Amino acid sequence: MPRLRELHGELNRTATGGVDDPRGAREVMPPLVELGRSGVALPDAGLPPADLGTVLAARRSSYRYGASPLPLTDLAALLRGALGVQRTVRLPDGGSRALGVAPSAGGLPSLAPYVVARGPGDLRAGVHRVDLRAGEPTLVPVRLGDPTPFLARALDQPELAERAGAVVVLVARLDTTLPRYPARHYRTLHVDAGVALGHLYLAATALGLPGVAVMGYDDTAFDALLDLPEDRFTAVLFALGSPAEA
Template identity: 30%
Template sequence: MPEIDQSIAQHYHDRTKYDPQTLASKSHNLDWAKQPVPFKEYKIGADIDLKPYLQETVETVANKSDTQWWWRLSQLLFHSYGLTAKMPSMGSAVYLRSAPSAGGLYPAEVYLVSRGTPLLPPGLYNYQCRSHSLMHFWESDVWQTLQAACFWHPALESTQLAIITTAVFYRSAWRYEDRAYRRIFLDTGHLLSNIELAANIADYRAHLIGGFVDEAVNDLLYIDQEQEGTTAVLALADLLDVRQNLPLGRTALPSTTDTNYPSIPDGELLKYFHLHTQISSTTTDKLNLPNVQPEKSLEDKYNFPFCEKIPTRTAPIYWGEHLSELSNTIYKRRSTRAYNGENLNFDELKALLDFTYQPQNYIDQNLDPHPDHFDLNLIETFIVVSGVQGLDAGCYYYAPKAQELRQIRFKNFRRELHFLCLGQELGRDAGAVLFHTADLKNAIAQYGDRVYRYLHLDAGILGQRLNLAAIRLNLGVSGIAGFFDDQVNEVLGIPTDEAVIYITTLGKPR
């Protein structure tokens, strides 16, 4: 039996750690005959083609209200999760999407819920990214059911559209087994970040909702919760309708904390963990929570004594007229496969940090200055510098509120990074490597075991902003979710209570 003081989230995290002594014994050969298809198909439903609107521009739709409405929805969905490339692979093809996914497995599904608009009847739609279309698979008013499942979140009171993201577990578990749960939520975080930014392009505001009755939303979508589960709900406020400029509601709600769980066999841990971090209709009644966001911390967590402090304030990245360069960047984003080992410059690193952590600097470019997260107070960022002109090699803590780097170790870690990233040359050859971490015990105390979802979603959201900023600056970037967990803390001098959530490598592409 597990230790009684260890919750299921902590148990899951510890059990899915990679360790150099045991990783080799856990390796397995993939059964390519059982490789999952990363697309969902419906045999019954009405298809709405969105492709024609991709040829339109802001100027061509300006005086055509109906065409403009469809163009905006088409832009939103394409920039969120649309197909951006077709790559040959082992005699077949792999379709790349606007949001990155570990191993190109794309576990996420995107659903659109309509309350009923003049152009889009009420009901449920699945976004078919292969054909860039909407499949209308359920034709009735389900909006009140969604509101009830989201505890009557204020963002759903006046909005007409909502996006629901889900995960098809086997798509990632086929390759990554139980540890796939981490990647599923990082991948979903990438997608949520894209939705938020794509909403800016299309004049929507995405209100993120992480606290919902899982079973109720799953039932709403007619999905089998053993195979697929809801990961997030987003109310879409139409910014061209002033009535939908809504006050922010609470993004994250807690679940229970489970310390009374059985011995769970390998291969069943992922599904057990997901099912036992759900919120029931009675959970929040017991907690009696106000419907407001948690207060933001005014101070950065770590202020190490005697460390050098280096300011990171800089001019914001320019994203083009009507965010045209943001649109282009989302379209051409690719994960870098190799770096050439050349140095970055400090101005480039500062610009990456500015776009990722200082969204208030982008209000003049029509970007949301306060995009939703689950709880960024829980996420910390450490940066290992191996090759950045103007910075000494070593490990730094990034203090986003003070906007400065605080050096905590003086050393070139290229060799250690190669090891920590499971022998991937991306770690060795990167100019800088970012580590997102969280005090898991403290996070569970605040939000219960469900916080494990929130931590990985937030890390994925930040990681995707890093992705896009790097591509805009013609840099290389690649996220890494496979690493030797405990050894990261030991090697880099990161406090032991900080669980490593995600790694992003940055460098000059080969």
């Protein structure tokens, strides 16, 4: 694990030469909430019926977002439809495993989604961990407060900090994958994240929500924002919002 973290850090040095938090993003992070704080249940919202060919043809990356807040029902439909549980299978040892809509190597829960919400709206501004595998899918608060100043410093495209209503963050998990696979599985985690990202694009398109994948960000700052342990790291971001007015 330590060697993989060292490799990951070397591969993801910032453009300023790897200086720790060169833009001061961590200076403006919202505060952490106390442990055990109750979360927000995700509404039981599903994706609207849509023809796959139509959705594929309509899929676009968009930097234009509307001024109205992103409804929680739309966010719930996006997360459930793209990253939620598809089915539960029985294991040879008699146990069971929930398999996600987005496939992953070995069916393992290799990704942990988070939502960075700017507010105002149904969801309070801050950082929320998404628990989709619980009996009742929930958004668990990690930090509460306006994340816009942080996003403006941590993103290579700071204009997104003011435009996007929310950012879905896909976090890669070494703790659930390395006990089963060798260190080369580090690469597969990025493949899993890419598959999940594709699902987010398609679900957003079906919902009529503009979104765009973001890879230009300060890795160490986002890991700190999400309060990640050493065995997890930020893999990719997906900025989205309400539809832009015509």
